[in-house]
Ligand SMILES: O=c1nc2n(C[C@H](O)[C@H](O)[C@H](O)CO)c3cc(O)ccc3cc-2c(=O)[nH]1
Ligand SMILES: C[C@H]1O[C@@H](n2cnc3c(N)ncnc32)[C@H](O)[C@@H]1O
């Protein structure tokens with residue numbers, strides 16, 4: 001039986017400033033908001049060090065998309081010596097690699113040149129397609145245009161970046177839209193072979209939007225049955241080498257496995273899920289015990305999936321560290337005691 005996989009990560013929310021205004025997002029802030037954040041190098045280093053001490057292999061750099069479009073943010077970035085957020089994230093990635101933890105960047109849409117700059121410093125990267133439908137929740141979100149997202153996923157293929165994408169379920173899309181989104185991902189994978197996993201993420205309501213407002217925008221958390229149906233549909237469309245991931249802090253994963261879920265994503269013993277801060281991480285040992293009682297092995301992987309480790313696809317500057325952290329099958333090497 002195929003093992004269920006996960007990675008041990010630390011979440012680094014470099015900035016919550018973002019040019020998009022996704023209605024479902026509780027993470028985003030305006031640059032002028034007192035709660036807006038641009039993490040300092042010292043803050044990032046301290047999280048990276050805690051991650052390394054806890055045995056994590058993944059530094060998940062997640063942030064708002066092109067916040068530099070706001071002059072207030074650009075000023076803050078300039079003050080710390082950078083002219084682009086990509087430049088700053090590249091610098092932080094260098095530090096992560098030096099400390100012994102592998103970058104996986106998901107900061108929304110990036111231009112071809114920005115992707116090219118970050119690719120060598122990342123074990124893998126990600127961008128959720130979200131949906132190919134034109135939905136009210138994506139009003140005022142230039143970076144959530146399906147065309148723009150599909151183009152970046154294609155660019156990642158051209159650059160041979162091991163890639164994570166997926167769809168967000170319950171944001172106003174129809175069943176047919178879900179099928180269309182998964183078909184578009186499958187078509188890109190057929191062309192480039194770079195999709196390592198597809199996340200089926202259930203929309204989870206945030207306190208900054210009233211239930212009424214959410215409803216009027218078409219936002220509605222999917223039922224468990226809808227999730228199962230989407231897993232079955234995705235498993236039929238995607239080739240078997242693409243893993244299907246659900247987030248174990250957003251949905252109980254056990255009985256979803258027999259429908260096709262094979263990965264539980266990044267789980268952190270150190271940081272919270274800054275995108276879904278209300279949803280605590282399950283304990284890795286408890287998950288392992290529950291899975292074992294149903295006959296499943298729970299194997300730790302790196303942010304880059306085993307097949308891609310074996311194919312040697314990780315960013316050039318991460319290769320040495322990947323070789324150090326992976327075993328001969330591409331999984332996380334069990335540490336010598
Ligand atoms: O903790 C989270 N991790 C998220 N991750 C991280 C993910 O769980 C793992 O880090 C990847 O499987 C790589 O190991 C994402 C990664 C992507 O590339 C794209 C989207 C996401 C979304 C989330 C998320 O909402 N919360
Ligand atoms: C990083 C990814 O997090 C997802 N994301 C953003 N907001 C929410 C939410 N309320 N519930 C679940 N997932 C969310 C999006 O799919 C984004 O691309």
Ligand code: SF4
Pocket residue numbers: 018019020021022025026027028063064065108143
């Ligand atoms: S989901 Fe991502 S792109 Fe959308 S507003 Fe939030 S941070 Fe920005």
